[in-house]
Amino acid sequence: MTVENPRRALGVVFLIVFVDLLGFGILIPVIPLYALSFGATEFVGSLLIASYSAMQFLAAPLLGRLSDSRGRRPVLLLSLTGSVLAWLLFGVAGSLAVLFAARMLAGAMGGNIATAQAYIADITAADDRAKGLGLLGAAFGLGFVFGPALGGFFASESVITAVRGVLPAFVPVSEFSLPSFAAAVITGTNLVVAFLILPESRPPDAHETPASTEPRESRVQQLLSALRSPGLGTLVASFFLVSFAFSALESQFIFLTNDQYGYGATENAVLLTYVGVVLAVVQGGLVGPLTDRFGEYRLAVGGAAIQVLTLAAVPFSPQLGAFVPDLGALLPVGPVLPAGVLALLVVMTPLSFGNALTNVSLNTLVSRSATDDEQGGAFGLTQSAGSLARTFGPALAGGLYTGVAFWTPFVVGGALLVPILVLLGRLDREAVTSTAG
Template sequence: MTEQTGSNHALATVFAIVFVDLLGFGILIPVIPLYASAFGANELVVGLLIASYSITQFVFTPILGRLSDERGRRPVLLVSLFGSVLAWTMFGLAESLAVLFLARLLAGAMGGNIATAQAYIADITPPEDRAKGLGLIGAAFGLGFVFGPALGGLVSSDAAIAFSRGLLPTFVPVTQFSLPSFLAAGICAVNLLVAVFALPETRSERPTTEGKSRVERLLNSLSDPALSGLVVSFFLISLALSGMESMFVLFTEQKFGYGTTMNGYVLAYVGIIIAIVQGGFIGRLTDRFGERAIAVTGVSLEFVTLSTLPFSPAIGRLLPTVGPASGGLLALLLVLTPLAVGNGFSNVSLNTLVSKSASDDEQGGAFGITQSAGSIARAIGPVVAGALYAAVAYWIPFVLGGLLMLPICYVLLTTVQAGGRPTPAD
């Protein structure tokens, strides 16, 4: 087997792992808000439940990323996949909000493996192909969100529940909430088995740390103005999108009357667009225009569409019904399509800039820092969005999220050169 063939196989394996991992996660997107509501949770508690995942992800992402630099990528990925199986099983068996929170906290800790997966890609791709490699990871995310919410909506349907009750033992709880959770656990278990037999290690050498603590190394990394600017960007964009995502299902339920199944289909559509952009176009566009231009374009699209999203019901009243699609659905898709394109652009471009700002020995740590910034933002965003949605006005979380894109544009334009390289410190 040639080195190139081995790298291609490794890339395909990581793609499959990330895809299946996100498939299990995506299954529960249309379920979690309504699951929590079934236990009497209001919008604020729903936001807290969603945020709990990101709280432990924030803590564990840099730890897992740095451990993968020191101990290898493979063991970190295997342990995190096993933990995900336990977390989603617990989620399906939950009989109280407290258990839901515990399961989400464990799932979030295991979700810190994303920095390790990104570092794995950086290990096996040269810098000039980094955007393409990370684009495939982004496509795996997108595809996970395509099929995940759709599967979640399908499994939570009345027909699936009736079928499962006749198939599963009576001691297994069968509801519109438990079935998607068990399916997510099963998918993660398959993912773990694949990784055990098909995932090679890429870290043949371990970095020399000269006795420095993890905290000292993280602080040294943040002293780089290019990386610190990207950390700020990750924080702001994650804050904006997490607030939107946490309230989206409640928004569509209240304004459009959509339940878990319809929301699953809408979110699947968004995932298709993201997967097409990240898997099919981002590499060629980056080669032609550079990471900075693509990132700025993506963030600009997100500014416009996030600000417009809460007004899609009013726009829909001006549109005709086309076949089975109502004017409201058409308006929603007209806003979500460029939002998904913008997300595909900004996500891959920002990650590529992070990779180029770090040395080979610091890939896991660098991705860990930026993903941690995203995680703490995702812990804050749903809570703030839930409070604003419930206490002030439903449209505020979306409009504020759009406005947060403006400082990201400023950071990108002032800390990154036109060719996509981080601006060196003076």
Template sequence: MTVENPRRALGVVFFIVFIDLLGFGILIPVIPLYALSFGATEFVGSLLIASYSAMQFLAAPFLGRISDARGRRPVLLLSLSGSVIAWLLFGVAGSLTVLFVARMLAGAMGGNIATAQAYIADITAAEDRAKGLGLLGAAFGLGFVFGPALGGFFASEPVIAAARSVLPAFVPVSEFSLPSFAAALITGCNLVVAFFVLPESRPPEVRDRSPDPRYSRESRVELLLSALRTRGLGTLVVSFFLVSFAFSALESQFIFLTNDQYSYGATENALILTYVGIVLAVVQGGLVGPLTNRFGEYRLVVGGAAIQVVTLAVVPFSPVLGRLVPEVGRLLPVGPTLVPGVLALLAVMTPLSFGNALTNVSLNTLVSRSAGDEEQGGAFGLTQSAGSLARTFGPALAGGLYTAIGFWAPFVVGGALMIPILVLLGRLDRKTVTATTA
């Protein structure tokens, strides 16, 4: 570690990732409707959503390796600059084609998460790495808690009317463009902060020993396949892929499920998803560190995956479970009626979110331990690519199962995909990835 004040640097990275995800989260409730406004079908709208993960898959290892060779700071600044351009382009898009271009550029810049993970690995000791990565996960959770809420705020009629009264006539103002401009402004402020306060975490002598990514002839798929053949790391990459693939069933189909089962719209779903985001943030930011000290990363990965086997499969059957819960009416004077099935759904989503948080943070920590000090960026880039690839194809499969078989199918299949993770981890030689887990 060469950073003079690692704790301060950790706080800066936390802030950068949080603001970056906040800008991303603002557009979550906007993107599907934006696509439909150009005459796209729901399937094309899903492709627009998936295009972000597809580009993230391609870009993450490349950005990670560049950060190994050139430093973390330049990559983070470059990605934030690209995100500002992407969100501005998103706001002024006059066609579906431009919308796809903006979304794909944003996805490519979203590959900076691997660099942020590597930065954490640079400035933390091995025994504190789980806590550091847990804070990064908390930044994710908080970004997804407050981002969609801000998106709904900027898309509301009063805010749009106020913006039209103060902005020049040539600035397009709508429920779609205003959240996009807000995301660009927030990310731009993030860029300024990072430029002035973020130190470099890799000294020149370490960067000089890293291979120049320009001369690598390996494709992203070849790098991923190479990682799969690496003892220990391959198992972790496959596990990361399966976790992301399975959880994408929940992420992509949850609103369909609540709409079909409870006739919930965006407002009601936002409340539920905000609750889920809070659980993720609390676990990743506050509980992972102490739990890791007590049980070790390996046990947390196994325990988190086991929890998700059951809870993912149970999610669609919450109406049945809810029949055991008495009617409670309204939780607040304003808000959705919490029918028994919704209470059961929240009861299931709580351990599901807890298990997913444990699995993601602990897997990332084991990946960090399995790679050398000079390979942190590349290793995290590979796992980020595996997750992005899963989130590209996972929603397509989940949507097909939902339509062809039934509302329960993607969730049950998602839970079943956690079982191979338990098998893979059970066969893993723990000494190849960690020397400290108990």
């Protein structure tokens, strides 16, 4: 640990990740509708969502290893620069092909999360790592709190009209391009802040070693090798299953609410903001104390168990709404959410809670499984597993949603979480036995 003021450095990384995710979150309610505006089907829209994760899968281990050899700071600055370019290209996209290209570039730059996680591991002691990674997770949650809300703001007709009167005529201004440009400006500001005040977390002699001349394994080969490792293999498999299952919700949620309630970008932004609040509260404030009491293994298992039922219940919110009291009769003044939407929020609360527990706990366990010199590579490997799952998950979910039934992606996703209970439960028992011995 070479950073003179670890607490300050942790705050800087928190700010970087928060602002980075803020720019990303702005486009979450916009992307599906953006794809449809070019004549894409819901399935193609799901592929657009998946393209981000496909590139993240390829880039995360590369950026993680690069940060191990060249330092965390240069990699974070490089990724932020690429993100600015991606969001600008996203805003001027005149075709579906350009939209895919911008999305893929953004995904490649999104692989920097492994570097941010490794940075946290560099500046925190092992016993405090869960809290540090939980704070990083809170940055994710806060980005998803304010990002969609800002996306809805910049897509509003009044803001679009005002901006059209200021920008030159050759700049495309629409409900899709303006949020993209806003994301570029926010990420650009983040780049300047990081350049000015982010210190390097690795000592110079730790990242000046000559590059290895041995041929590197492919991402798939690395994942297969990791799966054969008794401890790390379980964590990688769990990462894959959690990400694969949750991608059903991420990729189909807007389509589902649009079909069931006629909700568009604005309404979905409100729902996603609520989910972000839950994630931020859990990851930023509750994970640390819960870890101290129950340990990472039990939190990961408990989080997965919660998600099994709640994820499967999401598409049945209209039916569950029959059990929700009629708030319109109790509060006759002002707009009241439909009973089905209230039921959806009730389901989404424990679902988000469980997902936050599982993600932070798995990240902490991965950090504990690697040496100080392998933190970036280890995080890059597990994040690649998650990105690979989110690449194929949306495609499968989109096919199930349109080709079988609207509820199948969510029910299948819940079922995929069941093996995690067995895998992590066994690993926990082995860890307890090893400690006792």
